[in-house]
Amino acid sequence: MAELTVLGSSGAWPEAGRACSAFLVRDGGARIVLDLGYGVLPRLLALCPDGEVDAVVITHEHPDHCVDVSGLARVRHYHAAGRPRVPLYCTAGVLDVLRAAEPTIDPESVFDVHVVHGRDSWRVGEHVEVTTVPVPHHVPAVGVRLSGPSATIAYTGDSGPADALVELGADADLFVMEATLTEPDPGEVPRLLTAGQAAELAERAGAATLMLTHFWPGADRETAVREACAVFSGDVLAAEEGHTLTLQRPVQPQSSLRLDGT
Template identity: 55%
Template sequence: MPHGQLTVLGSCAAWPEPGRACSGLLVEYDGVRLVLDLGFATLPRLLAHCPDGDVDGVVITHAHSDHCVDLNGLLRVRHHGGRASDRIPLLCPPPVAALVDGLEHRPRLAELFDVRALPGTHRVGPFQVTGLPLPHHVPACGVRLVAGDLVVAYSGDTGPHENLVELGLRADLFVVEATLAGGRTDEHLLSARQAGRWASAAGARRLMLTHFWPGSDRAAAVEQARETFAGEVIAAEEGLTVELGTGHRMS
């Protein structure tokens, strides 16, 4: 059976706390490496796992800098590192490419990436990648990855929405943002308790909380999610690796 794992590149919302990074995940399965979001300070962590930016695809959930600004860095690595002829899939809502291409005149994303629009469904190696629209301040998508019997889902940034059930349906691991604390609610963001409710509604096996506002009490967020979700709850931490399809956690 192919081996799969997910590594947290970054877990902060808005800006990175010292020693941390903003949103980013690396999913590896059957020898294929797929990046989900590249926020502030995620690129050095990605390069520690994938020298020279050697990945097989990138998915960006929306055009906020804490989710996509280091895509410009990956573009530079691949361009100046001599990989300009090696175009790989880049799946994202159209405003993402416009934002990143607006940072400088050259190189352009389309020179190094096969840019494909989300929402929608695309094939990247063994993965069927589906982007489902979710409510946020800008056009945003959650991401559902299916490879054989393995299902991994990632909310990106979102408020409460019924698409979260379809997104995380029976997922082995559902990675859900948990920005809000202190009982706050918002149509564009979730709390840890809400993340737990949606993971329960989706029938997910495990829940990983991420996108913590700087200074948040992550242990408290895990406890709050456990009030509404009966499965394993994990707080995203930079460098944490989780095996997929086995239920085992790695360091």
């Protein structure tokens, strides 16, 4: 089985009692963190003491997605000295944020850093394939797709509506999508999604379940779910801190062989 635990679900800054968008995925024996924004680190440490994970993947450099990587660097520097560096996959701007936040601990001293340049792929552990796809946002950003033995999970990070998201979430068991806006972005190139736009793209992708996240502080989450349910034919969930979703890819039935050879 695969598990996705919601570490945070807010966008921009965390509402009281919440944290910014972040997820812990377990599949195939690997523990993978997707984004680490404001308020996430204590929740991660409660599940993975000393930040012992197999990879951290950061979608872009905005602080509501990456600032607590700086705190994790301190944990690894002071409490995990001598242990293997945690693989960190991120866009280039994330490293600038980390070095500005903590000039005395270079990210590469505690992390095995891999800069993601748009479309990329790699393996975490023996069984999880990770793919990134460029998505439209205010800064260089990627969506992330995890294909493990138990489930395929796709995550938009922050993104405007684009065909790239249909590719990202194609036939995913779970598509985690940002739903920041209540009205469509009026910009020439939209940079964020509404719940309805997320649902439309998830439906086109053929995803089984849609989870909405990155809610603007004060947003009515029930309204967002209703808006998505009007468009998406599968289950729709709102990300809630502390919730763990268990996923298991359906077993495809084997075709039977009849004695007459048909």
